[in-house]
Amino acid sequence: MQDTIITSVEYESRLADVRARMDLAGLSALLVTDPGNIYYLTGYNAWSFYTPQVLFVPMAGDMILFTREMDAKGAHRTSWLPPDSIVGYPERYVHRPHLHPFDWVAFALRQRWLVAPASAGSVGLEMDSHFTSPKGVRALVHNLPEWKIVDCFELVNWVRLIKSDTEIQLMRSAARVTTKAMEAAIEAIQVGVAQNVVAGEIARAQALGDGDAWGDYPAIVPMLPTGEAADTPHLTWTNQPFTSGDAVVVELAGAHRRYNVPLARTVMLGQPGDELLRLEEAVAAGLQAVLDTTRAGVPASALAHAWNWKLAEYGLEKSSRLGYSIGIGYPPDWGERTVSIRSEDETTLTENMTFHIICGMWMTGYGYEVSESIRVTADGVETFTSFPRGLIRR
Amino acid sequence: MQDTIITSVEYESRLADVRARMDLAGLSALLVTDPGNIYYLTGYNAWSFYTPQVLFVPMAGDMILFTREMDAKGAHRTSWLPPDSIVGYPERYVHRPHLHPFDWVAFALRQRWLVAPASAGSVGLEMDSHFTSPKGVRALVHNLPEWKIVDCFELVNWVRLIKSDTEIQLMRSAARVTTKAMEAAIEAIQVGVAQNVVAGEIARAQALGDGDAWGDYPAIVPMLPTGEAADTPHLTWTNQPFTSGDAVVVELAGAHRRYNVPLARTVMLGQPGDELLRLEEAVAAGLQAVLDTTRAGVPASALAHAWNWKLAEYGLEKSSRLGYSIGIGYPPDWGERTVSIRSEDETTLTENMTFHIICGMWMTGYGYEVSESIRVTADGVETFTSFPRGLIRR
Numbered sequence: 001m002q003d004t005i006i007t008s009v010e011y012e013s014r015l016a017d018v019r020a021r022m023d024l025a026g027l028s029a030l031l032v033t034d035p036g037n038i039y040y041l042t043g044y045n046a047w048s049f050y051t052p053q054v055l056f057v058p059m060a061g062d063m064i065l066f067t068r069e070m071d072a073k074g075a076h077r078t079s080w081l082p083p084d085s086i087v088g089y090p091e092r093y094v095h096r097p098h099l100h101p102f103d104w105v106a107f108a109l110r111q112r113w114l115v116a117p118a119s120a121g122s123v124g125l126e127m128d129s130h131f132t133s134p135k136g137v138r139a140l141v142h143n144l145p146e147w148k149i150v151d152c153f154e155l156v157n158w159v160r161l162i163k164s165d166t167e168i169q170l171m172r173s174a175a176r177v178t179t180k181a182m183e184a185a186i187e188a189i190q191v192g193v194a195q196n197v198v199a200g201e202i203a204r205a206q207a208l209g210d211g212d213a214w215g216d217y218p219a220i221v222p223m224l225p226t227g228e229a230a231d232t233p234h235l236t237w238t239n240q241p242f243t244s245g246d247a248v249v250v251e252l253a254g255a256h257r258r259y260n261v262p263l264a265r266t267v268m269l270g271q272p273g274d275e276l277l278r279l280e281e282a283v284a285a286g287l288q289a290v291l292d293t294t295r296a297g298v299p300a301s302a303l304a305h306a307w308n309w310k311l312a313e314y315g316l317e318k319s320s321r322l323g324y325s326i327g328i329g330y331p332p333d334w335g336e337r338t339v340s341i342r343s344e345d346e347t348t349l350t351e352n353m354t355f356h357i358i359c360g361m362w363m364t365g366y367g368y369e370v371s372e373s374i375r376v377t378a379d380g381v382e383t384f385t386s387f388p389r390g391l392i393r394r
Numbered sequence: 395m396q397d398t399i400i401t402s403v404e405y406e407s408r409l410a411d412v413r414a415r416m417d418l419a420g421l422s423a424l425l426v427t428d429p430g431n432i433y434y435l436t437g438y439n440a441w442s443f444y445t446p447q448v449l450f451v452p453m454a455g456d457m458i459l460f461t462r463e464m465d466a467k468g469a470h471r472t473s474w475l476p477p478d479s480i481v482g483y484p485e486r487y488v489h490r491p492h493l494h495p496f497d498w499v500a501f502a503l504r505q506r507w508l509v510a511p512a513s514a515g516s517v518g519l520e521m522d523s524h525f526t527s528p529k530g531v532r533a534l535v536h537n538l539p540e541w542k543i544v545d546c547f548e549l550v551n552w553v554r555l556i557k558s559d560t561e562i563q564l565m566r567s568a569a570r571v572t573t574k575a576m577e578a579a580i581e582a583i584q585v586g587v588a589q590n591v592v593a594g595e596i597a598r599a600q601a602l603g604d605g606d607a608w609g610d611y612p613a614i615v616p617m618l619p620t621g622e623a624a625d626t627p628h629l630t631w632t633n634q635p636f637t638s639g640d641a642v643v644v645e646l647a648g649a650h651r652r653y654n655v656p657l658a659r660t661v662m663l664g665q666p667g668d669e670l671l672r673l674e675e676a677v678a679a680g681l682q683a684v685l686d687t688t689r690a691g692v693p694a695s696a697l698a699h700a701w702n703w704k705l706a707e708y709g710l711e712k713s714s715r716l717g718y719s720i721g722i723g724y725p726p727d728w729g730e731r732t733v734s735i736r737s738e739d740e741t742t743l744t745e746n747m748t749f750h751i752i753c754g755m756w757m758t759g760y761g762y763e764v765s766e767s768i769r770v771t772a773d774g775v776e777t778f779t780s781f782p783r784g785l786i787r788r
Binding site for chain 1: 397439440441442443444463464465466467468471472485486488489491494519521522523524525526527528529530531532545547548588590591593594595597598599600601602603606608609610611614615617619623625626627628629630631632633713714715718725726727729731732734738754756
């Protein structure tokens, strides 16, 4: 069951990078709850993240993964961690008002003599993860009063920002899944067909994938804002049939071994109006300006500036960010939650950073989306998929 | 776009029930972050919960829903809330290390003169929701120092525990989706077929549904622990082909308008071993004992006791809980996180409570699951689906 596509050398290098950042931040230990980060460091992969789990990463010595007891076997089966490094907490701690699994975890750490060594510096915790609840934090603070628990500010996410060549290969496989899923969407969207039927064809293609690029589940389900409702991005689907004149926004991802490659296109049923045609032209020009600007060494903000200047030529602007870092993704988010493509983000782009550039224009009563998932190269950009960048006319 | 299947009378009744509980708990206001709870109270439905959002519920006066600016339109389109009760926070608060959207929300509440009235009692917050981050709590605590913020202990989830007749109808529709999805799974699982291909057929059936019982996305993707790996419950899928002798655990849900009805069965490819046959018999007897015990007026623990006694006759035991309340579900969990079917839970069952009774036996090197989603009736039980309760032999 354990997936050996990531070598032990790569896992060691990931951990070393995490510890280097921990050292800079003055952390003696790190508590990782985000399943994407746990997967990145250990290979553990299961839909077990709806109950608390945490990876203890000390500056020296072995990591320990704490999961619910019934999930410990899944960790043995999918991660490279040695048996002693996987510890299940008892079932009676699950969903109890007066208890939290981290009460037990705190005691288990103490029992293993790991609390004192981690007290030398601060202990980092993912304070803005969906998988660290305030109740969990309280359990740690109460049971480990000698620890100075601080926000680690997405420390592991930042390590994930620059992909290894193996990760890029995995993302290229995910992109093959994306291509199949978008083809299925375009094929299925027709006048009279219900939204949920299209969602079904997309979901099937997302799981089938493309041969050895088999499909894993994406971190977000297909989103299909349609017609007037395309003025807002995150609507999923109903059983409403498509009608002539609808512009259907399709935003989806292909996933392979938890790497997600998102893509958005807008499918036009019938004749587009003038406003949409103007958006099509402006967005194509804006996206081209962004891709022309992208290369290692430029700041993320430069991409936003290129976009903003080009759109201003058309008298348009976009208030939301233009993109974000991507890679490993678990629900509810396929973004890495680090670099955003916006004018305030001065992060210098580096080779093998990967982004979803999402040119989403949510107007009043209509909308238009085109996106590209990209890899930053030394002298430019690689797009992971190769769909035409205009309105797709059916 | 707004779904009128839930009447305004029912929404009013839900809010009144929430406020009655708030009154008992001494709360002047409640902050709701769980998208299932927000949907329950307002009808708002979109995949926007990966960025912070919160519903402010004062003891008197209008509720206010705070979402990311780009999502506010989605709230206008899908919820019954009046326009003034939906407020978008600016994009610049998204994924910033030194800011949190709740910094802005706190100020917006103050600006509306809503902070002082809510200071009379405590202010409840969902402290164990995936959608309340510690960073968000800190933002509220810092910006609203006059508030006494306390854990509301899943207050809205507890109101959701007893379903209305309309909700039961929605769950019956979800169950029709479940039936289609399980049929697709059973049909697809064959020797030589890859797991992801089966996942694709399931996902398609989950979205198609069954006519007017159209499929919404379930809160959890299909789980397919197979063969030896069936000793742990939450593994999803790879591209590994099924082989003769595999026992394949299928755990999935059908969803309709966000109501989830889960179901588990075990599909046997080839001849089952003696150990599995013994489990099949024990679990069927145990599940029957549970269903025979279920009726309004008995405590949840009685179901666990019935199960434990019956399994003991076979020399077996199950350390994990036997079930949990179900209803509205958003990723990552289709459970309601209130009542658990276990010997420590003394909640008295009431008509129209709904549970997933999950007889999952995770042994060493093999496993077996059979489940039923049920409704408690005055004098017994309604099962939402009607699959035979044994090993499904292919």
